[in-house]
Amino acid sequence: MVIDERSATAAPATGLRERKKRRTRNALLRAALLLFLSQGYERTTVDEITDAVHVSQRTFFRYFANKEEVVFALQELVESRFVAELHARPAAEGPFEAMRGAALAAWDSVEVALSEVVPVDLYMRSYRLIESTPALLAVHLRRSTELEERISRLIGAREGLDVDADPRPRVAVAAFCGVMRVTGRLWGRGEDTSVESIRGLTETYLDRIGPALTSSWRGPA
Structure with missing residues (x-):
């Protein structure tokens, strides 16, 4: 040989x-x-x-x-994990079930990916930086809108729907992404900077979407 x-x-x-x-x-x-x-x-x-x-x-x-690309490099890493997990979800899952499963699966795997680049605590602090810097917050909102559209089209393709003709994918994704933004802000303000913490917040808040939208609030949460 x-x-x-x-x-x-x-x-x-x-x-x-x-x-x-x-x-x-x-x-x-x-x-x-x-x-x-x-x-x-x-x-x-x-x-x-x-x-x-x-x-x-x-x-x-x-x-x-540029400097802006540096700031959002970690967000890009987390978002790409979520999109990859969403692509991999079973076809039998409904839209919201698939997004929920993808979000939790992404948090299950992202800690290792983040820690290979920066300490997880530094990722949390960078989230606070974005939220407190007007120029970066404007970019963050634009990127969030672009990501929502990307996810909406992915969900539409999963369901065999034209998102420009059927509003349901965009409505579902808007609700989902709204919850994700809320959990991110709460996590960024908290003392527990672990991935377990943001995963727990994500799961808790996502599980409240249905009751929050369809039930009466005049009673125990």
Whole structure:
């Protein structure tokens, strides 16, 4: 048997390069978030971020288009997990059941993914940063609207519906995403920064949507 030495060494070399890139990106992300939190998003410069990691501006822009993209990198990670889980839900599940299951499954797996990049506590603090910075909050609301539309179209495709003709997917997703925003804000203001905490809040609040919309509130919750 003939062994191609170039093939044998190419894979390990590629793996090392990818790990180095991932370490550099994660270091830039951590440094940027810590600077944003300590001195403010708008007062922090790209030069300060790169100086903290000892890399060039060119390296920063190889991984991030701008500071805004850094801030929302963790939100993008969490959202992508949710969308992937929603794609994987059984076809027999109804729309709300599928979204609920996807949200809880995403929280079950996202802690490991987050901790490979930043401490989970830093993710929670970055959520507070977004909520307290007007420029970032405006971007967050725009991104939320875009995500809602993406999920609505996914739900419409699952149900075989045209979302532009049938309002139900968008209505269901609006209710679901509203609850997710509420739980995120409550979690961000709380003392318990664990993923278990936000998962528990998510489950509790999602399970209250039906009764909140269809039942009388004049009685025990």
